[in-house]
Amino acid sequence: MRPHKYSQRVLALLASVAIALPALAQDKAATKTDEKQPSEAEMMAMMMELAKPGENHKLLAQNVGHWTYTAKMWMNPDPNAAPSESSGTSVGKEVLGGRYIITEHTGKMAMPGPDGKMTEMEFKGIATEGYDNVKKKFVSTWIDNMGTMIMVSEGTYDAASKSFTYHTECEMMPGTKTKIREVIKVTDKDHHVFEFYEDRGGKEVKTMEIKYTRTK
Numbered sequence: 001m002r003p004h005k006y007s008q009r010v011l012a013l014l015a016s017v018a019i020a021l022p023a024l025a026q027d028k029a030a031t032k033t034d035e036k037q038p039s040e041a042e043m044m045a046m047m048m049e050l051a052k053p054g055e056n057h058k059l060l061a062q063n064v065g066h067w068t069y070t071a072k073m074w075m076n077p078d079p080n081a082a083p084s085e086s087s088g089t090s091v092g093k094e095v096l097g098g099r100y101i102i103t104e105h106t107g108k109m110a111m112p113g114p115d116g117k118m119t120e121m122e123f124k125g126i127a128t129e130g131y132d133n134v135k136k137k138f139v140s141t142w143i144d145n146m147g148t149m150i151m152v153s154e155g156t157y158d159a160a161s162k163s164f165t166y167h168t169e170c171e172m173m174p175g176t177k178t179k180i181r182e183v184i185k186v187t188d189k190d191h192h193v194f195e196f197y198e199d200r201g202g203k204e205v206k207t208m209e210i211k212y213t214r215t216k
Contacts, residue, residue: 053098056131056138059157060101062186063092063129066215069107073208083209084110088123090212100130111146140166153182162186190214 038046067090072083088107095102105125113119125144132139135154142151155166166182179199186192196208 050133052133054131054133056157057098060129060131060138061094061098062189062192063101063103064094066091067212068215069105069210069212071107071109071208071210073109074206084118086110086123089215100128103127103129105144109146138164138166151180153180155182 069088069090071086071088073086074081074083086107086109088105090103090105092101092103094100103126105123105127107123108120109123110118111121123145125142125146127140127142129138129140131137132154138155138157140153140155142153143149149170149172151168151170153166153168155164157164162185164182164184166180166184168180168182169177170180171177181197181204183195183197184192185195190213192212194208194210194212195206197204198207199205
């Protein structure tokens with residue numbers, strides 16, 4: 001995007017905020033006439049405060065760096081079937097002042113070919129992670145070269161178990177939506193485990209596990 005076009009978009013966004021603030025204040029005044037409403041300046045200051053990265057963003061920064069990973073996938077509906085295994089590398093970096101972490105994954109993955117036989121294919125995926133100060137939730141997106149879907153998830157963090165839990169619902173096949181639960185368990189600063197669960201006929205099934213090790 002050209003710089004002047006970007007500046008125009010930023011100015012347009014700020015203008016829309018300035019227009020919306022009085023209306024928002026009026027709406028609040030109409031519903032809570034007995035409470036003092038914040039001024040436009042106070043509301044703008046609140047928005048600026050909400051735009052700052054905080055402690056939750058520092059939690060996500062644990063993913064910054066270079067990693068190797070090993071993955072297991074259970075694509076066969078038979079729970080006793082052996083998983084397919086693969087490996088690769090990932091690189092995580094902070095962007096936009098630490099507000100987001102972008103992680104790029106590269107590796108090889110065994111997938112069914114046109115003839116139905118398992119074939120090793122190159123795999124590339126990109127994750128974006130952040131913390132929404134307004135929603136008070138962790139948010140993430142995922143894209144890869146195995147499809148055209150953008151998976152959007154929202155989650156929470158449990159300090160006791162040092163784990164993130166994300167939930168989403170995606171349409172893997174036309175007309176069929178699948179509920180997904182993702183769990184990221186932080187073992188220590190150099191290791192974490194990603195677990196992927198799918199709802200299959202009302203029963204949650206673990207279909208993927210990825211173990212990450214930081215590269216020194």
